[in-house]
Structure formats: structure tokens, C-alpha cells
Amino acid sequence: MCPHKGKNHRCCIKIRAGKTHARRAVAFLHNAEFSYVNVTDVFEGLPENISDTFKRRFDNWIAALPGSPVPHHQYHGWEKTDYDGKYIECFVFKAPGHRLYGFLCHPKSPGDKRYELCVLVLHDDKYAHKTWEPNLKNSKKMNTNTDVIRAIEVEYPNGPQDASTGGKKDKKGKRK
Amino acid sequence: MTNSLHWTEKDTKKFQFAIALDFIDQLEARMAELKCSRSKLAKKAKVDKSYVSQVFNNPGNLSLETVVKFARALKMKVTVVAYDDGDESNERGPINAEIFRLCWEHAKKPADMWTFKENRQAQVATAPAYVYHVPRGRHEGARAGGRTTLKGAGNQVITRLGYSTPHWTNLLDTYIEAVSPLNQVDLG
Numbered sequence: 001m002c003p004h005k006g007k008n009h010r011c012c013i014k015i016r017a018g019k020t021h022a023r024r025a026v027a028f029l030h031n032a033e034f035s036y037v038n039v040t041d042v043f044e045g046l047p048e049n050i051s052d053t054f055k056r057r058f059d060n061w062i063a064a065l066p067g068s069p070v071p072h073h074q075y076h077g078w079e080k081t082d083y084d085g086k087y088i089e090c091f092v093f094k095a096p097g098h099r100l101y102g103f104l105c106h107p108k109s110p111g112d113k114r115y116e117l118c119v120l121v122l123h124d125d126k127y128a129h130k131t132w133e134p135n136l137k138n139s140k141k142m143n144t145n146t147d148v149i150r151a152i153e154v155e156y157p158n159g160p161q162d163a164s165t166g167g168k169k170d171k172k173g174k175r176k
Numbered sequence: 177m178t179n180s181l182h183w184t185e186k187d188t189k190k191f192q193f194a195i196a197l198d199f200i201d202q203l204e205a206r207m208a209e210l211k212c213s214r215s216k217l218a219k220k221a222k223v224d225k226s227y228v229s230q231v232f233n234n235p236g237n238l239s240l241e242t243v244v245k246f247a248r249a250l251k252m253k254v255t256v257v258a259y260d261d262g263d264e265s266n267e268r269g270p271i272n273a274e275i276f277r278l279c280w281e282h283a284k285k286p287a288d289m290w291t292f293k294e295n296r297q298a299q300v301a302t303a304p305a306y307v308y309h310v311p312r313g314r315h316e317g318a319r320a321g322g323r324t325t326l327k328g329a330g331n332q333v334i335t336r337l338g339y340s341t342p343h344w345t346n347l348l349d350t351y352i353e354a355v356s357p358l359n360q361v362d363l364g
Contacts, residue, residue: 073204
């Protein structure tokens with residue numbers, strides 16, 4: 001059962017920060033089909049100082065201008081030069097010893113291409129410097145998952161998001 | 177409490193945590209700049225190293241005394257700023273301290289109201305003037321802070337950017353995003 005909707009949804013997202021913000025928002029993903037999609041369950045069990053640190057990181061990311069210097073100790077994405085550019089859509093929020101991984105998308109595209117949504121997928125403990133690549137792989141996988149795309153469309157009904165087409169539709173309203 | 181309220185509205189401690197964390201973030205940025213480790217900070221602030229770690233990981237109980245100690249240890253000063261952002265019910269949460277710091281630095285770090293006024297006048301006088309070509313069909317008849325009136329689409333907008341026209345610069349952002357390709361001419 002989906003913890004966000006309280007119904008028998010297998011997959012859904014819930015906006016956790018920036019619900020009324022014009023440019024950015026952060027959402028948690030629930031997808032019962034994949035055990036590694038644990039962000040919703042784990043977040044509620046985190047120590048209060050850690051979950052509050054994450055919440056402030058979400059605020060700060062939402063308030064920041066795209067292209068401005070990124071405070072790497074708070075959050076960051078991956079560049080084209082990292083991992084041969086395989087994870088440019090992936091994103092991480094950081095708190096001491098904890099990481100939340102996810103992906104960025106443009107759920108209001110093509111109407112509002114600038115609007116960014118960070119869909120957080122999984123939590124992991126983090127003490128080593130280097131990122132554990134499977135976390136990025138799993139986050140990336142969710143970006144193209146049909147159920148996830150549909151879940152985002154439910155939350156953003158006026159702006160379909162499609163990883164493969166950038167949300168473009170043909171004249172009949174079907175996705176290209 | 178409705179869902180639209182910010183998480184820091186839940187209780188005062190949450191609000192306190194958020195602003196304390198912003199302060200710690202500022203300290204960490206400064207420490208990186210000065211290449212100062214937590215041990216060095218502890219030594220300079222004359223506190224135990226474990227206390228620094230404890231505060232950095234969970235800054236919710238920061239006292240003003242500790243705030244001042246850490247700031248001074250990193251050759252900085254600190255000010256508590258109260259403000260009214262029109263968000264009475266707290267739907268947006270506290271504004272990040274970095275915004276205030278950046279605005280102060282952008283105003284050339286005035287130490288008092290005299291310097292603030294002088295800096296502001298100097299900035300307005302020396303700000304570059306730009307011409308923006310407004311595309312047809314956009315912003316007809318818009319009014320720009322009482323300084324420039326757009327008589328119709330296809331006109332040129334000439335402005336001198338300065339602090340005295342904050343709402344004009346906001347409007348300008350709209351143009352910057354609307355005009356493509358942006359045709360800017362520096363008029364000196």
C-alpha cells in the first residue's frame with residue numbers, strides 16, 4: 001500500500017518540499033516493486049537532527065539559482081565528466097553519515113522547462129568518500145520507469161514528463 | 177496546522193535548528209576557505225574538539241555565546257537579524273543567512289547608514305546602462321518603476337541598473353528571460 005496516498009497504489013510520489021514554489025520541488029518516491037526504493041520508509045525513522053538537516057538542505061536547494069556555485073557538502077549532482085556522464089540526472093542530498101539519492105526531472109516540460117523536480121529514491125548510510133555506484137544506477141533506473149513517470153504525471157497533470165522525449169508530445173497529445 | 181506550513185513552524189526548536197544549521201554551513205564554508213580543521217577551530221575557540229563535532233552534527237542547541245566564539249575564532253563577526261518577509265504564517269521557512277550576507281556584500285559591506293547611502297549613490301551613478309529590445313507582442317504598455325515607460329512592442333528599453341529601482345530590476349529579469357537572443361548594448 002502506498003504510504004502517501006493511503007490507497008492501493010504500487011507507485012507514487014509525494015512532494016516533501018517546495019509544494020508552492022514556482023521553480024523547484026523535492027519529492028519522495030514510493031515504489032513497492034523495488035525494495036531499494038526506501039526513502040519514504042527510512043526517512044521517517046531517521047534521527048530528528050538528520051531528518052531536519054535534510055529538510056533544510058531541501059529548502060536551500062529550492063532557494064538556490066540553477067548554475068550558482070553548489071555547496072557540495074549539502075547536495076550536488078554529477079557532471080558529464082563523472083562516470084562518463086552516465087548519471088547527469090542523478091542527485092544527492094547529504095547529512096552527516098546519511099545520503100538521499102534520486103534524480104532530477106522537468107515535470108512541467110514543455111510548458112515550463114525551467115521547473116525542476118528532485119525525486120528522491122533511496123537512502124544510504126555514507127561514511128566513505130566515494131559514492132557507491134549502484135545507488136546512482138538504481139536512482140537512474142527509476143527516472144525511466146513507466147510507473148514512476150505515471151506517478152509524476154499524477155502529481156503534475158498539466159505537464160507530462162518523459163525521460164526519453166523530454167516531455168514532448170505530438171499534435172494529438174501523445175508522447176513522441 | 178495545515179500542510180502548507182513550513183516544517184519549521186511545527187515548534188520553535190525546528191526553527192532554531194534551521195537557522196543554526198545555516199550558521200554552521202557558513203562556518204564550514206569559511207573553514208574551507210581558511211583551510212581550518214575542526215580541531216583547529218576547537219583550539220582557537222578554546223572548546224573541546226568533541227564539542228565542535230557535536231555542535232556541527234546537531235546544531236539545534238547552539239547558544240549565542242558559542243555562535244560568537246566560533247565566528248570570532250574564524251575572524252568573522254556575527255549579527256542576529258530580525259526581518260518581516262510578509263510570510264506571517266511561515267509557509268516558506270526562514271530565509272537563509274547567506275541571502276543577507278550576499279546582499280550586504282553586494283552593497284559593498286557598509287559599516288553604517290552613512291556608508292550605505294554613499295555606496296548606494298555611487299552604484300547608481302556608475303551602473304552601466306543597457307538597451308533591451310522588446311520583442312513584438314510582449315509587455316505592451318508595461319511600466320518600469322516610474323523611470324521608463326514602454327510605449328509598445330518592438331521598442332527599445334534603456335535603463336541604468338541601480339539599487340534605487342529594485343522592482344525595475346525584477347521586471348528586467350522577465351525581459352532577460354523573454355528576449356531571445358538577448359540584444360544587449362553597453363552604453364557605458
